[in-house]
Amino acid sequence: MLDVSTTQRLNCITSLTETLSQKGFKVSTQGISIEKIKAAEDVAESLKITTQDDVYHVQRVQCADGKPIAIMENFLYAKMLPNFETNNTSFISLYTILEQQYGITISEAYQTITAINANFTESQILQIPIGSPLLVSKRVVYSNDIPLDYSTLRIIAEKYSYSIYLSGR
Numbered sequence: 598m599l600d601v602s603t604t605q606r607l608n609c610i611t612s613l614t615e616t617l618s619q620k621g622f623k624v625s626t627q628g629i630s631i632e633k634i635k636a637a638e639d640v641a642e643s644l645k646i647t648t649q650d651d652v653y654h655v656q657r658v659q660c661a662d663g664k665p666i667a668i669m670e671n672f673l674y675a676k677m678l679p680n681f682e683t684n685n686t687s688f689i690s691l692y693t694i695l696e697q698q699y700g701i702t703i704s705e706a707y708q709t710i711t712a713i714n715a716n717f718t719e720s721q722i723l724q725i726p727i728g729s730p731l732l733v734s735k736r737v738v739y740s741n742d743i744p745l746d747y748s749t750l751r752i753i754a755e756k757y758s759y760s761i762y763l764s765g766r
Contacts, residue, residue: 610706612740613659613667613750613757614690626689629657633675633683640672643737643747651675653682655691658722665723667752674745677701691746691752702742708736710759713751723753730754 603702617624636644636652636709655671671691673681676698682750695701711733720727732754 610703612690612692613669613752615692617659617661617666623663624689625660625663627658627660627665628643628656629688631732633682636672640747644672644674646674646744653678659689661756666756667721667750668719669748671746671748671749673745677740677743677745695740695745700746703738703745704741705739706736707739708734710734712754714759719751723751725753732757732759734759 614624626699633651634654636646636648638648640648640652641648644650645651653671653673653675655669655673657669658665659667659669669732675681679693684698692703695703713731713733715723715725715731717726717727719725719731720729723729723731730753731751732747734750734752736746736748736750737744738741738748
């Protein structure tokens, strides 16, 4: 069984990779797919673009200490990231690439978190029983009020949690 367990604070924009690294886990990517496609309707709506606009569809499995912990899927607005698919055939932290290679400032994000049961494909990829609980995080990341990234993260629920700091009314 996976010996990873950590909590991500939601009062600042951070990624799964950053959170796991900060907790001392060795983070790696197992398999990556990057393709330039036309935005599907839900992606176009989230990124405030049209279905005629191009996005980079990035799929990967994130591992902690060599064990799969999450399935990550990103849709990046291609207009803001020239040649992304040829310059980034492998990486661990997407936010690091965006900030360091493209000079993008990640200014804000809108995120929702729900729970589901792992289907057959998810259970095979994450090496967990079918029906295991997964947390699903859907996030739109903005750079200076422009939606840049629409992502879905499916992570093993018993190994990860979120904490939120609330203040005032």
